[in-house]
Amino acid sequence: MTKERINVSRRDFLIRSTALGTGFSLGLYLPLKTNSVFAAQTGSPAVPEAPEVNAWVVIEPDDTVVIRIARSEMGQGTLTGLAQLVAEELECDWSKVTTEYPTPGQNLARDKVWGSFATGGSRGIRGSHDYVRKGGAVAREMLIEAAARQWKVPVEKCRVANSIITHVPSGRTTTYGKVAAAAAKLTPPFDVILKDPDEWKLIGKPVKRLDTVDKTNGKQLYGTDLNLPGMLNAAIRACPVFTGKLKSFDDSKVRKMPGVRKVVAVEDYAVAVVADTWWQAKTAIDALPITWDKGPNANLNSAAIEQMLDEGLQTGEAFVGNHQGDAGQALKGAAKTVEATYAYPYQNHATMEPMNATARWTRDRCEVWCPTQNGEAALRAAAEAAGLPITQCDVYKMLLGGGFGRRGMSDYVTQAVHIARQMPGVPIKLLWTREEDMTHGRYHPVTKCKLVGGLDKQGNLAGLHVRISGQSILASMRPPGKQNEIDMVTFQGFLPDGDHAISYTVPNLRVEHAMRNPPVPPGFWRGVNINQNAIYMECFLDELAHAAGKDPLEFRRKLMADQPKSLAVLDAVAKKAGWGKPAAKGVHRGLAVVKTFASYVAACAEVSVDDKGKLRIHRIVAATDPGYAVNPQQIETQVEGSFVFGLSALLYGECTIRDGAVEQTNFHDYPSMLINEMPKVEVIVMPSGGFWGGIGEPTIAVAAPAVLNAIFAATGKRIRQFPLKNVNLRSA
Amino acid sequence: MPKLKINGKRFDVDVDGSTPLLWVLREQLGLTGTKYSCGIGLCGACTVHINGKAVRSCIMPVSSLNASQEIVTIEGLSSDNNHPLQQAWKELDVPQCGYCQPGMIMSAAALLKNNPNPSDADIDATVTNICRCGTFNRVRRGIHLAARINRNPNKRGS
Numbered sequence: 001m002t003k004e005r006i007n008v009s010r011r012d013f014l015i016r017s018t019a020l021g022t023g024f025s026l027g028l029y030l031p032l033k034t035n036s037v038f039a040a041q042t043g044s045p046a047v048p049e050a051p052e053v054n055a056w057v058v059i060e061p062d063d064t065v066v067i068r069i070a071r072s073e074m075g076q077g078t079l080t081g082l083a084q085l086v087a088e089e090l091e092c093d094w095s096k097v098t099t100e101y102p103t104p105g106q107n108l109a110r111d112k113v114w115g116s117f118a119t120g121g122s123r124g125i126r127g128s129h130d131y132v133r134k135g136g137a138v139a140r141e142m143l144i145e146a147a148a149r150q151w152k153v154p155v156e157k158c159r160v161a162n163s164i165i166t167h168v169p170s171g172r173t174t175t176y177g178k179v180a181a182a183a184a185k186l187t188p189p190f191d192v193i194l195k196d197p198d199e200w201k202l203i204g205k206p207v208k209r210l211d212t213v214d215k216t217n218g219k220q221l222y223g224t225d226l227n228l229p230g231m232l233n234a235a236i237r238a239c240p241v242f243t244g245k246l247k248s249f250d251d252s253k254v255r256k257m258p259g260v261r262k263v264v265a266v267e268d269y270a271v272a273v274v275a276d277t278w279w280q281a282k283t284a285i286d287a288l289p290i291t292w293d294k295g296p297n298a299n300l301n302s303a304a305i306e307q308m309l310d311e312g313l314q315t316g317e318a319f320v321g322n323h324q325g326d327a328g329q330a331l332k333g334a335a336k337t338v339e340a341t342y343a344y345p346y347q348n349h350a351t352m353e354p355m356n357a358t359a360r361w362t363r364d365r366c367e368v369w370c371p372t373q374n375g376e377a378a379l380r381a382a383a384e385a386a387g388l389p390i391t392q393c394d395v396y397k398m399l400l401g402g403g404f405g406r407r408g409m410s411d412y413v414t415q416a417v418h419i420a421r422q423m424p425g426v427p428i429k430l431l432w433t434r435e436e437d438m439t440h441g442r443y444h445p446v447t448k449c450k451l452v453g454g455l456d457k458q459g460n461l462a463g464l465h466v467r468i469s470g471q472s473i474l475a476s477m478r479p480p481g482k483q484n485e486i487d488m489v490t491f492q493g494f495l496p497d498g499d500h501a502i503s504y505t506v507p508n509l510r511v512e513h514a515m516r517n518p519p520v521p522p523g524f525w526r527g528v529n530i531n532q533n534a535i536y537m538e539c540f541l542d543e544l545a546h547a548a549g550k551d552p553l554e555f556r557r558k559l560m561a562d563q564p565k566s567l568a569v570l571d572a573v574a575k576k577a578g579w580g581k582p583a584a585k586g587v588h589r590g591l592a593v594v595k596t597f598a599s600y601v602a603a604c605a606e607v608s609v610d611d612k613g614k615l616r617i618h619r620i621v622a623a624t625d626p627g628y629a630v631n632p633q634q635i636e637t638q639v640e641g642s643f644v645f646g647l648s649a650l651l652y653g654e655c656t657i658r659d660g661a662v663e664q665t666n667f668h669d670y671p672s673m674l675i676n677e678m679p680k681v682e683v684i685v686m687p688s689g690g691f692w693g694g695i696g697e698p699t700i701a702v703a704a705p706a707v708l709n710a711i712f713a714a715t716g717k718r719i720r721q722f723p724l725k726n727v728n729l730r731s732a
Numbered sequence: 733m734p735k736l737k738i739n740g741k742r743f744d745v746d747v748d749g750s751t752p753l754l755w756v757l758r759e760q761l762g763l764t765g766t767k768y769s770c771g772i773g774l775c776g777a778c779t780v781h782i783n784g785k786a787v788r789s790c791i792m793p794v795s796s797l798n799a800s801q802e803i804v805t806i807e808g809l810s811s812d813n814n815h816p817l818q819q820a821w822k823e824l825d826v827p828q829c830g831y832c833q834p835g836m837i838m839s840a841a842a843l844l845k846n847n848p849n850p851s852d853a854d855i856d857a858t859v860t861n862i863c864r865c866g867t868f869n870r871v872r873r874g875i876h877l878a879a880r881i882n883r884n885p886n887k888r889g890s
Binding site for chain 1 (some may be wrong): 749751752755758759760762763764765766767768769770771772774775777805806807809810813817818821822825826827828829830831832833834837855856857859860861862863864865866867868869870871872
């Protein structure tokens, strides 16, 4: 959001932050322009809103176009992409576009006029392109009609471009800003015709993001940066053992510490210190004697969880996610069989901005300011914790300092409201320490996978049996999402059809899931189950290709005759990377391809492994077919970033459990990739049209298997346990 | 009562001397551009300059500082967003979520100050900030572009 366009007096509110001891003060402008309730309470002058042409479009008299964005921005660029979609149909001047978030409370009050606020599953654009473009088109028609009425001319004789409406016969012109107020009073057209893709002027253009500048000068406010008048700060400690409870705490030890206002229990499992500053609160909670009731998971450890999963690999009972032909028969009759077992660890989202939320509770109203991927879920959580009707609550979304799925959960919102309830009327900002964030995540689930493949005499894949054993996210997070008890999300990348369909035609195939749910809370973690399923499938196919004595590219291609779009991205990376031609000395290549989140992606990685086992990832060529490419530059950055996320997971991502708690506490024992490990990434964006695929997640899935297959090419070693930090690539 | 010089202005801050500089900046002075992320001096989100050197402010007790030291935060990097790195960051749309970027820019700014034409190896050795969104390749391009802008402020071409 460009700060220059914010009209402070009318649509913003000013917050004064006092520098203690100096009398120095400074104003912070909060980009919450729709927050008129709060503006009124903080003394901002009450002035009429600029005309809302419709729910999606507000146009100010100076022709500033405010486009409403329902989905959350967390770095993925969806805010700019969604604005492009609206602006394309609106025919407005892109240089005058700014954005704002409506609140989930407003959405509820207006019968969900903005659709879903949920921002996950790479759904931001593909899940709303239709109705947001329609929103832009409806507003355009209303604006033209307003001008035509003013001029008393037929609408058909008017044209519009760049926010300027022209009456063609007379050459008269006006601007959106001048007719917006009149347009707002008109009845919206019942239906509008959207442009054909070949008419798009703004969609498909690599326009700059709308939210960059403030991220380069410290002005961008995140949830952690919020400062409301009279606000206090809270630090929290929850029972480190999963499902453990708070037994007691001795606040006499900290009550007299500087700045401490109150020590409060948070439900039955956590305790928080409220103080003037967060540093004081954090210092006090570190000193607070707390006794926990660790409960039934006090002795849980990683070895026990692994045993659970191993048992699930052997047992006869399992859900079936895909079943073609007769895999059992095919394996019996195979000329050669290959078997391998892979395992994938727990991982933390580790957003750079730790979990936080600010809440203010009174007997008749509860307000929350927070970074969230799911405004509506955050609102429901706030209302429930507040003990108030949902209509008396609202959530104001802040820009997210990373989401990756973690902020689809609302546990930190619930906590903030429970704390605020104990100090009515006082806004309280709850901020987790990194240690709290690492040990109270919603972890990427653990699974193991045993694969058995059968090759016929010609070395073709005749049958494949896949047994996944491990954790279901839906069983923990969203039980009604299961279908006949089956968690279909577990089968991402193995399914017969749909957004996460298998990329190959295997004549005899059986894919099973033995659900084993250890008491470690799982969550949706950017990419979700395709991350490990793509390793299982793509690395095992590589194993089969080598067992068959075939080139991994050709082995795959033979199974992809019915998957032309998957084949196209695979061929594109192979060609650009120079597959089949010699690489530099010591450099080896590996491939991976998946369909996931309705997009087709592939990667070819080039790596070397030195005599000591040190891995260097030199270059990755990646291709994406998302159907339509709304902003190719943003797709490029998402693909580049996906390799950081996917390769950080492969190299370092592991949470282990000891005594019922996660052992890793910060970036020293849960490292993330740095710039010196980053390969060159070459991105091929190849939208083939006719469908809308996701962008933020798909490429993560090909990062690890492409590199692992290249490591095999370099070393002859198959790594089947992760992360790689635990493995010597030469002696493995 | 610690005295500090931050972005060219002097401040007396009334705070316990063990308080890290990060929290003095954020909570006493309202300079929230400098971010908290790890609190153990690892991730670099809290990077500021002290006498031109990049330091992790989250582990720097304010008692160890005095008003003779020039502390610069992201807010004081330039007067009008015109630092070559800020220009380059805008040109290349470097940030994603942006939370690590003030620290990333401050690390890069200290590097450029000492080494106006850094190689890729220099960048690898100096910029040790964590970015979970994965902006590294654009950060690298941004630093090289900023070095070019520095050499020839009127010609920005990449």
